[in-house]
Amino acid sequence: MIGYLCSLVILxxxxxxxxxxxxxxxxxxxxxxxxxxLVFLCSAVTVNAGPMLLLAFICGFLWxxxxxxxxxxxxxxxxxEPVEMMMFGYSIVLYAAMGFLMQGxxxxxxxxxxxxxxxxxxxxxxxxxxxxxLLITFxxxxxxxxxxxxxxxTLSSLLSMLLSPLVFWVLFKLAALFRHTIRYEGxxxxxxxxxx
Amino acid sequence: xxxxxxxxxxxxxxxLVWALTLSERSVREIQSMYYATISKFQRxxxxxxxxxxxxxxxxxxxxxxxxxLDAIEQEFGKLRALEPRLxxxxxxxxxxxxxxxxxxxxxxxxxxxxxxxxQPATWWSSVTIDRGRDADIAPHLPVLASxxxxxxxxxxxxxxxxxxxxxxxxxxxxxxxxxxxxxxILSGQRGQYGEAPLLRLRYLTKDxxxxxxxxxxxxxxxxxxxxxxxxxxxEAFEPGAFDGEAFVKPSVDFQNLSIVFVTSKTDQEQxxxxx
Numbered sequence: 001m002i003g004y005l006c007s008l009v010i011l012x013x014x015x016x017x018x019x020x021x022x023x024x025x026x027x028x029x030x031x032x033x034x035x036x037x038l039v040f041l042c043s044a045v046t047v048n049a050g051p052m053l054l055l056a057f058i059c060g061f062l063w064x065x066x067x068x069x070x071x072x073x074x075x076x077x078x079x080x081e082p083v084e085m086m087m088f089g090y091s092i093v094l095y096a097a098m099g100f101l102m103q104g105x106x107x108x109x110x111x112x113x114x115x116x117x118x119x120x121x122x123x124x125x126x127x128x129x130x131x132x133x134l135l136i137t138f139x140x141x142x143x144x145x146x147x148x149x150x151x152x153x154t155l156s157s158l159l160s161m162l163l164s165p166l167v168f169w170v171l172f173k174l175a176a177l178f179r180h181t182i183r184y185e186g187x188x189x190x191x192x193x194x195x196x
Numbered sequence: 197x198x199x200x201x202x203x204x205x206x207x208x209x210x211x212l213v214w215a216l217t218l219s220e221r222s223v224r225e226i227q228s229m230y231y232a233t234i235s236k237f238q239r240x241x242x243x244x245x246x247x248x249x250x251x252x253x254x255x256x257x258x259x260x261x262x263x264x265l266d267a268i269e270q271e272f273g274k275l276r277a278l279e280p281r282l283x284x285x286x287x288x289x290x291x292x293x294x295x296x297x298x299x300x301x302x303x304x305x306x307x308x309x310x311x312x313x314x315q316p317a318t319w320w321s322s323v324t325i326d327r328g329r330d331a332d333i334a335p336h337l338p339v340l341a342s343x344x345x346x347x348x349x350x351x352x353x354x355x356x357x358x359x360x361x362x363x364x365x366x367x368x369x370x371x372x373x374x375x376x377x378x379x380x381i382l383s384g385q386r387g388q389y390g391e392a393p394l395l396r397l398r399y400l401t402k403d404x405x406x407x408x409x410x411x412x413x414x415x416x417x418x419x420x421x422x423x424x425x426x427x428x429x430x431e432a433f434e435p436g437a438f439d440g441e442a443f444v445k446p447s448v449d450f451q452n453l454s455i456v457f458v459t460s461k462t463d464q465e466q467x468x469x470x471x
Binding site: 050060067068071077081133151 | 200201203204205207208211212215216218220223224226227230234237238240241244245248249313314315316317318319320322335336348350351360365366367368370381383386387388389417418419420451
């Protein structure tokens with residue numbers, strides 16, 4: 001388990017580096033493939049709650065370190081209503097919430113139904129981006145949902161979801177390498193049937 | 197709940213509280229360390245992105261090239277006929293510029309930088325440039341581009357920096373509508389993707405005499421931007437109950453931003469202070 005968890009932490013750092021190489025699709029409403037969230041979501045379904053929280057903390061920390069904006073600057077007499085900035089660490093909460101969502105379908109995943117998890121990773125990214133946008137809206141005010149925002153969230157989720165089989169393939173390889181059991185095929189046949 | 201999970205949850209909450217209560221300075225230090233580590237990969241990523249973009253562009257435009265060549269040849273013929281008139285206008289323009297002391301007012305010490313990554317963050321309108329602390333870049337320095345003001349420096353790494361663009365709502369600029377006494381705060385608008393962005397100019401008087409096509413320039417107030425930098429042109433004006441609001445088309449082409457100019461620290465220090 002420890003070996004597998006360490007490999008997941010390394011995989012998360014590798015995903016963070018890989019994210020730098022992924023271009024933004026400017027013509028598709030600036031949609032992007034979110035490798036780091038995807039790796040986290042796929043990993044979350046293969047581990048228990050404790051390791052998932054550790055991964056959520058690392059991913060959220062790295063995400064905020066990369067994306068958070070600094071203070072707006074300028075003299076307060078002139079810039080009387082500066083735009084509110086997000087607090088460092090908010091992504092950790094969002095990652096943990098999405099991680100728990102993925103853990104909800106862990107029994108299906110352990111039965112070998114990984115395509116359900118792959119589809120849910122897309123849904124989770126959609127929810128993650130929506131939650132992030134709503135949080136920004138809540139902090140800054142002026143609620144507005146444009147077609148551009150909806151398209152950006154949807155396309156980013158779909159593009160990221162397409163990569164999830166590849167991430168699951170890597171996870172299965174790592175699990176085999178470290179002899180960690182993430183799939184119990186036995187559950188398929190040993191399920192109890194209650195006849196009343 | 198299993199005891200191990202409870203311990204994990206408590207540790208997570210502890211870590212979360214620590215992260216959420218970090219001071220601004222600590223956050224900046226963490227981000228600086230992060231960017232120092234990741235900048236090598238950002239440059240690598242930039243090369244991949246540039247190659248991919250160049251390839252796509254070439255494929256996209258190869259069919260149009262022949263048609264364009266014909267059109268250009270026709271245009272060339274027309275332009276040759278206009279050349280003597282243009283020369284005369286150029287002389288007149290130089291004389292007028294000298295009279296306005298234009299050069300004196302717009303001469304900034306600048307550092308040229310290449311945009312190495314577009315829109316690195318999901319929700320902020322920003323770019324990453326290939327100049328950082330090593331080139332004397334500092335936070336909040338104004339960034340210019342062909343056409344006018346492009347934004348300001350946000351985060352500075354050893355050899356890369358993040359520039360928050362004018363199209364982001366957090367980049368506020370004190371501006372004036374040229375030829376009027378109207379001053380206001382200009383910023384980008386949230387949720388503008390896949391379209392030509394319009395900037396929002398707020399706090400104008402409700403009965404301001406503002407017409408589409410009027411130029412918008414920086415006032416220099418507020419300690420962030422130099423005065424008299426072109427920002428854009430007014431597209432529309434909407435009077436409200438208490439104040440007016442205008443929508444401004446930026447003078448910089450943000451879709452094709454590739455080279456920017458960061459003004460120097462000394463220029464920043466000499467800027468006008470708030471009144």
